[in-house]
Amino acid sequence: MAISRREFIINSARLATTTTLIATGLLSYSKYSYSLPAKAIRPPGALKEKDFISACVRCGLCVNDCPFPTLSLATLEDDVALGTPFFTAREAGCEMCDDIPCVKACPTGALDKSLTDINKAKMGLARIVDTKGCIAYQGLRCEVCYNVCPIRGKAITIEMRHNKRSGKHAVFIPIVNYDHCTGCGKCEQACIMEEAVIKVLPTKLAMGKRQDSYKLGWEEKQKSGQSLVSPDIEHKYNLPEGKKYDLQGEGLTDIKVESTLDNALESLNKFNPLFDIKSK
Amino acid sequence: MKKKINICQKTGIDAQKSKGWLGANKYLVMRRISQLSILFLFLLGPWFGIWIVKGNLTSSLTLDTLPLTDPYVLMQSFFTGHSITQDALIGALIVVVFYLIVGGRVFCSWVCPVNIVTDTANWLRCKLGIQNKGGGIASKTRYWILAMSFVLAFVTGSIVWELVNPVSILHRGIIFGMSFGWGLIALIFLFDFLVVNKGWCSRLCPVGAFYSLLGKGSLIRVNAKDRDKCTDCLECFSVCPESQIIKPALKGQGSSIILDGNCTNCGRCIDICEPDVFSYSTRFNKNTTK
Numbered sequence: 001m002a003i004s005r006r007e008f009i010i011n012s013a014r015l016a017t018t019t020t021l022i023a024t025g026l027l028s029y030s031k032y033s034y035s036l037p038a039k040a041i042r043p044p045g046a047l048k049e050k051d052f053i054s055a056c057v058r059c060g061l062c063v064n065d066c067p068f069p070t071l072s073l074a075t076l077e078d079d080v081a082l083g084t085p086f087f088t089a090r091e092a093g094c095e096m097c098d099d100i101p102c103v104k105a106c107p108t109g110a111l112d113k114s115l116t117d118i119n120k121a122k123m124g125l126a127r128i129v130d131t132k133g134c135i136a137y138q139g140l141r142c143e144v145c146y147n148v149c150p151i152r153g154k155a156i157t158i159e160m161r162h163n164k165r166s167g168k169h170a171v172f173i174p175i176v177n178y179d180h181c182t183g184c185g186k187c188e189q190a191c192i193m194e195e196a197v198i199k200v201l202p203t204k205l206a207m208g209k210r211q212d213s214y215k216l217g218w219e220e221k222q223k224s225g226q227s228l229v230s231p232d233i234e235h236k237y238n239l240p241e242g243k244k245y246d247l248q249g250e251g252l253t254d255i256k257v258e259s260t261l262d263n264a265l266e267s268l269n270k271f272n273p274l275f276d277i278k279s280k
Numbered sequence: 281m282k283k284k285i286n287i288c289q290k291t292g293i294d295a296q297k298s299k300g301w302l303g304a305n306k307y308l309v310m311r312r313i314s315q316l317s318i319l320f321l322f323l324l325g326p327w328f329g330i331w332i333v334k335g336n337l338t339s340s341l342t343l344d345t346l347p348l349t350d351p352y353v354l355m356q357s358f359f360t361g362h363s364i365t366q367d368a369l370i371g372a373l374i375v376v377v378f379y380l381i382v383g384g385r386v387f388c389s390w391v392c393p394v395n396i397v398t399d400t401a402n403w404l405r406c407k408l409g410i411q412n413k414g415g416g417i418a419s420k421t422r423y424w425i426l427a428m429s430f431v432l433a434f435v436t437g438s439i440v441w442e443l444v445n446p447v448s449i450l451h452r453g454i455i456f457g458m459s460f461g462w463g464l465i466a467l468i469f470l471f472d473f474l475v476v477n478k479g480w481c482s483r484l485c486p487v488g489a490f491y492s493l494l495g496k497g498s499l500i501r502v503n504a505k506d507r508d509k510c511t512d513c514l515e516c517f518s519v520c521p522e523s524q525i526i527k528p529a530l531k532g533q534g535s536s537i538i539l540d541g542n543c544t545n546c547g548r549c550i551d552i553c554e555p556d557v558f559s560y561s562t563r564f565n566k567n568t569t570k
Contacts, residue, residue, distance in 0.1 A: 011418065018417075019424040023432060030432075030440045053438040054360030057353045057368075058448065059339030060456050064325060073452060075459035082443045083452055107339045107347060108357065109365040 037079045038201055040086040041123050041185060043071055044094060045103040045115035049202075055110035058083030062102035062111060068095050071102060089185025089200045094123060096150045096184050119151060124183030125206035126156070126176045126198055133197040139163045139171045145187035145198050146174050155180040156187065174198070178207070287518040288406035294513070294554040307547030314390045322455050336452045337391070338442075339371060347371035352490040353448075356441060359433035376494065382545065384495020388481060388488050389521075389546035393450050397465055398481045401472035402521075410474065417476055419524070419542075422489035429486050446480070447487050482521050482542075496541035502549065503537045503561035504530045510557050516549040530557070537563055 003011075036049055043062050046052050062085050063071045070092045074080035085102075087094060096118045103111040115121060126145075131137045149156040156174050163169040176187075176198075185200040220228055237245050244255050295304040302309070322340070324330040334341045339349040349371030358364055379387060388395055405411075429441035442448060446468050453461040472479050481488055504510075507530050516530070517523045525540035526549065550558040 011420075015418060015421055015424045018421060019428050022425065023428050026432060026440055026444065027436070030436055030438065030443055033443050034438060050437060051362065054433075055357060055362040057338045057349070057357060057439065058442055058452060059335040059349075060452065061335040061339060061341060063456060064331070064334040073456040075453070075457050076461055076463075077459040081438075083448065083456075105334070105341070107341075107349060107365065107367045107371060108354075109363070109368075 033081045035079070036081070036086075036202070038205055039088055039090070039199075040074075040078070040080045041089055041094075041183060041200055041202075043085055043087070043102045043111055044096075044100055044118060044121035044123055044182070045106075045111040045113070046123070047110060047112060052110050053081050053084065055108050056084050057108055057110075059107065060085070061105040061107060065101040065105040067097065067101065068092065070094055087185070089124075089188040090196055091189070093185030093187075093189040093200075094121075094182075095186075096121070096182065119180075119182060121182040121184075122203055124185070124200040125178065125203050126181050126183065126185070126187050126200050127206050128174065128176065128198045129201075130197040133193055133195070134174075135193070136173055137171065139165060139169060141172060142192065143172060143174065144190050144192055148186045148190040150184060150186060151180050151182070155182065287514050289409065291515040291518050292552040294515075295552045298554055304551055307551050311390050311546060312396070315393060315396055318391055319393055319451070319454065322451075326455060336448070336455050338448055338452070339368065346374070348375055351376050351494075352487055353439065353442065355490075356429055356433040356439045359430045360437045360439060361434075379491060379494050380497060381499045383498045383500050383543070384491040384493070384541055385488060385544035386495075386500075387491045388485075389544035392447055392487070393454070394447050394465070394468065394485075395481065397450070397469050398472045398478070401469045402478060405473050405477075411477075417479060417483045419483050419522070421483050422486055422492075425484060426486035426489040426493075441486065445487065447485070478521055492541040494541070495543070496539075498541075499562050500545060500560060501537045501539060501563045501565075502529075502543055502545060502547070502558055503565055504557050505536055505559055505561065505565075506555065506557045507531075507536050509555040511555060513554070515552050515554075516558070519548045519552050521546065521548075537561065537565060539563060 034049075034053060042049070042052060043066075047055060058073060060073050060083075063073055070087045071085050072087070073083050073085055076082060078086070080086050098118060100115065100118050100121075103113060103115055105111075106113070128134055128137075134142075136142045143158060146152065146156045146158050154177065156176055159173045159175050160170045161173055163171045183200045183203070187198045188196045188200050191198050217228065239245055239252075242255050243252055245252050292304050321333045322336060324332055325334060332343060337350060338353045339347075341347055347367055347370055349368045351372040354364060354368055354372045357368075432440040444464075446464055449458075449461045450465050453459075453465075468480050472481075476483065504526070510530060516526055520526055521544060522540070522542040525538055525543050528534065528540075529536050529538045545560070547560070550556075550560070
């Protein structure tokens with residue numbers, strides 16, 4: 001059935017319009033869909049979000065092979081790109097299986113197979129987002145996050161600090177170490193506060209970035225194995241005569257000139273039981 | 281006013297009389313069994329812990345050895361700029377070869393779960409005598425949407441169509457959780473039922489369009505082999521989801537084989553034809569009476 005050129009052009013224009021309409025709607029919907037909420041964490045080995053959503057075909061093989069009820073595929077209820085796998089740390093953190101079955105199951109490389117050591121995974125980064133809410137910071141003993149951490153003592157360590165409030169106790173503060181934290185979320189899951197004060201955030205959100213131009217002298221020195229300036233002069237303060245400087249303590253003070261005789265007497269008297277009574 | 285009877289309402293009555301109910305619904309029954317058992321295979325794992333098949337229709341692993349990947353989704357992924365892995369490529373090639381043999385749109389009529397939804401809408405529409413027009417949606421629209429899905433994948437760098445694809449939303453939803461996905465499926469149903477006649481599968485769905493293109497060269501075809509026996513009852517046109525494809529084979533002078541890629545090989549025309557004009561054959565079959 002032959003159609004006229006006029007009909008052909010009109011039909012094509014009609015189709016093009018319909019298609020563009022659908023495409024426009026889809027584009028704006030996709031913008032909204034791809035804003036991954038901070039609480040949704042991708043499985044271990046997931047490519048960067050932008051690459052992940054181009055590689056993941058939403059087959060759910062990772063979910064099937066996850067031995068725990070951790071991973072699920074996003075439904076229309078979740079604010080995550082439809083059908084893609086994620087977990088919510090507060091509900092169920094990643095158990096960090098040694099054989100990483102989810103990564104092995106992925107057929108498209110959305111979960112990177114070069115990840116073979118689960119301890120090297122970077123699903124996110126745990127941060128104590130609320131030091132006021134964290135009871136450890138208030139001087140109470142808790143350390144639950146420290147104890148549930150699968151890389152206990154490395155990814156989370158406990159730092160003892162002086163309790164300024166009481167003046168005589170210590171506070172045991174959990175510290176997350178960037179280099180070891182995999183973002184598994186067990187700490188967030190276990191946090192005993194009503195709303196977790198330690199949370200796994202997407203690495204991008206949790207970390208800042210220092211310009212490459214900032215060189216840390218001590219690191220550069222270690223890298224090159226020798227001093228970067230020569231000669232390597234030991235640091236000392238250039239102070240006026242008769243002054244001393246104590247960085248941690250009193251600051252700039254006069255050097256007390258004490259006579260040798262007084263010193264000698266004092267130390268002698270320390271051994272004299274009558275000295276204290278006499279001086280009173 | 282004389283009540284007009286839809287052809288669809290009397291379709292199959294004659295065939296049923298001469299061939300019996302099963303004879304007149306053989307392929308329909310087989311298709312439903314095929315669709316449901318494929319779905320059931322996927323559900324055995326999550327429901328009963330029997331892991332014969334893992335994954336879903338976009339990518340699956342059968343008995344821990346056979347990988348299958350939807351070539352359409354993989355192509356979209358390719359257009360996003362992601363490099364295709366060997367696993368996925370092998371899986372997609374197996375699927376392509378399979379459908380090149382059995383017929384491209386066999387996916388639609390024998391596998392796709394949405395087909396059950398739209399067939400039901402179609403059946404109900406016929407029963408209630410609701411006649412929808414094409415609604416101005418040409419059957420070519422699907423190819424434009426198909427092209428659009430590739431362009432969007434390229435432009436956005438993500439598999440955009442999978443955000444709304446009812447085929448995967450339904451299949452994945454049944455296995456992994458559906459939530460509001462039911463709403464979309466209900467919409468597809470209502471769209472086909474009330475708005476546009478055979479609207480989704482035969483006019484809009486790019487998955488079907490993809491398999492139509494694949495099916496242009498596929499081996500197994502429906503053959504109007506005994507077309508000289510045709511009684512012009514028009515029932516085959518009425519049941520065919522792509523009725524435009526029958527005419528060249530049934531009424532034309534050339535080959536009696538339905539070579540159009542849009543044929544889903546559903547076999548419904550074979551079922552309901554009282555004089556048994558149609559049968560399955562290969563595309564190379566030369567045995568025609570006329």
